[in-house]
Amino acid sequence: MARRALLLVLLAGLCAVALAAGQKWLAIAKDDLHDPQSPAVGVLQEPAEALGALGALAPDAVGNQVRWVRALDQGAIQPRTNILPETKVNLRTTEILLVNTAHMGLVKFPHRQHTAWLDCSNCHGNGIFEQKAGATRIGMLRVLAGEKCGLCHGAVAFPLTECDRCHSVTRGSPEHAAFNGALVREGGAP
Amino acid sequence: MKFLPCALVLALGLLAAIPAQAEYGDVVLDRSSTRQGMRAVVFPHWFHRIRFRCKVCHSELGFKMRAGANYVQMNDIINGKFCGMCHNGQIAWSPDRCDLCHSAKKGVKPGIYGSSETTGPSRW
Numbered sequence: 352m353a354r355r356a357l358l359l360v361l362l363a364g365l366c367a368v369a370l371a372a373g374q375k376w377l378a379i380a381k382d383d384l385h386d387p388q389s390p391a392v393g394v395l396q397e398p399a400e401a402l403g404a405l406g407a408l409a410p411d412a413v414g415n416q417v418r419w420v421r422a423l424d425q426g427a428i429q430p431r432t433n434i435l436p437e438t439k440v441n442l443r444t445t446e447i448l449l450v451n452t453a454h455m456g457l458v459k460f461p462h463r464q465h466t467a468w469l470d471c472s473n474c475h476g477n478g479i480f481e482q483k484a485g486a487t488r489i490g491m492l493r494v495l496a497g498e499k500c501g502l503c504h505g506a507v508a509f510p511l512t513e514c515d516r517c518h519s520v521t522r523g524s525p526e527h528a529a530f531n532g533a534l535v536r537e538g539g540a541p
Numbered sequence: 542m543k544f545l546p547c548a549l550v551l552a553l554g555l556l557a558a559i560p561a562q563a564e565y566g567d568v569v570l571d572r573s574s575t576r577q578g579m580r581a582v583v584f585p586h587w588f589h590r591i592r593f594r595c596k597v598c599h600s601e602l603g604f605k606m607r608a609g610a611n612y613v614q615m616n617d618i619i620n621g622k623f624c625g626m627c628h629n630g631q632i633a634w635s636p637d638r639c640d641l642c643h644s645a646k647k648g649v650k651p652g653i654y655g656s657s658e659t660t661g662p663s664r665w
Contacts (some may be wrong), residue, residue, distance in 0.1 A: 376564060383562040384569065384583055384649055391644035398564045401591055414565045415587050430594045434601055434626060468590075470600035479606075502606050506653050507566040507586045507595075 376402050376416070414509050420464045442466045444538040447484050448520065448530050456518035457527060463538050484534040563654035568608050571651040574643055581645035593627075602626050608653040 376398035380387040385395075402415055405428065409421035422428050432440045443466045449458035465474075474480045479499060481487045487499070494501035495511060505511045520526050530536050566586030574581045589598070598604045602623060605611050611623070618625035618636050627633045634641060 377562075382564065382567075384567055384646060384654065385644050386580055386646040389580060389644040390640040391642075394641060395585075395644070396588060398585075398587060402564075402587060405591070417587075419590065428591050430590060430592050431597060432594050434597055434632075438601055440596075468595040470596040473596065473599050473606060497607075505655070506608070507590070510565075510655070 375399065411509070413512060419508070420467070423467055441471050443471070446536050446538040448527075448534045448536075449489065450485075450534070452518060455514070457520040457522060458517045459520050459526070460517075461538055565655060567654045569645055569649050569651045569654070570613060571645070571649075572612055573614070574645075575647075579639070580643040580647070581649060581651065582642045583645050584642075609651065 377383075378399070379385045379395055379397055380392045385392060398415075402417055405417045405422050406415075408425060408427045409418040410416065411418045423430070432438075443462040445462050447460040447462070449460060452458055475482050479502065489499045493499050494504070497505065500517070501511065504517075509516060564585060564587055568584040568586065569581050570584060571581035599606055604623065613623045615636065617623050618628065621629060624642070625636060628636055628642075
């Protein structure tokens with residue numbers, strides 16, 4: 352009986368450690384990437400300091416544990432759009448429907464959230480995505496291999512474990528019908 | 542009594558799933574640092590994206606999107622290109638603060654790092 356109680360306590364402790372460690376941002380000296388002896392340790396901002404505050408406002412379970420678009424929309428961060436005064440900041444709000452998704456929900460690609468961060472030239476004109484909707488072969492294999500959407504999603508944008516965030520439109524739903532049979536519609540709502 | 546071994550396996554599994562390395566999106570650059578006797582560079586995406594949108598570095602500054610596709614040399618930085626567009630003592634610290642960027646642990650491989658859920662693009 353005593354042995355069983357001991358095991359239970361051990362188990363609870365182990366679970367607590369595992370859960371706590373899974374939610375925290377690693378300290379720079381302990382992230383296994385920085386040299387703990389580097390003079391940068393103690394000077395560089397700690398992830399927990401910045402991401403902890405943002406994560407409280409716009410929490411996520413994956414990636415940096417921050418919903419970056421939400422943090423931007425809420426004004427929790429105000430990242431600069433340009434350094435050079437002459438740079439034109441391009442924004443777009445059209446939504447694109449990706450329909451060849453087999454048994455998964457259709458993908459609705461929102462330009463608004465993407466152009467808030469990126470310039471057109473980051474995705475178009477460099478062989479990643481054609482300008483014309485429906486003209487690019489994408490496919491999950493390519494995405495999983497770090498091509499197309501996978502160039503950012505899985506690297507710096509939310510990871511590929513979050514299927515439903517992209518595959519969000521049920522076939523035949525009002526949201527699908529709103530496209531009126533087209534692949535492009537004017538967005539507006541986030 | 543079947544519960545205990547199962548729970549133990551689950552707890553150990555949770556422990557094993559703990560992120561071992563890095564913050565999501567950290568990039569290690571080491572085209573020539575180690576070879577030239579410096580620590581490799583750790584670039585934190587999270588820190589920079591709080592202050593700058595992706596388009597600043599990946600459009601205005603000319604950084605290609607794929608980690609490893611850019612050959613960033615100190616000479617360019619000192620001449621105001623790439624990192625040097627901001628790391629010039631005006632917007633951010635100047636390039637003479639070597640150790641703040643060249644801060645990687647010895648033997649860390651170059652590339653983009655993931656997190657607890659994904660170990661980075663195309664690594665499964």
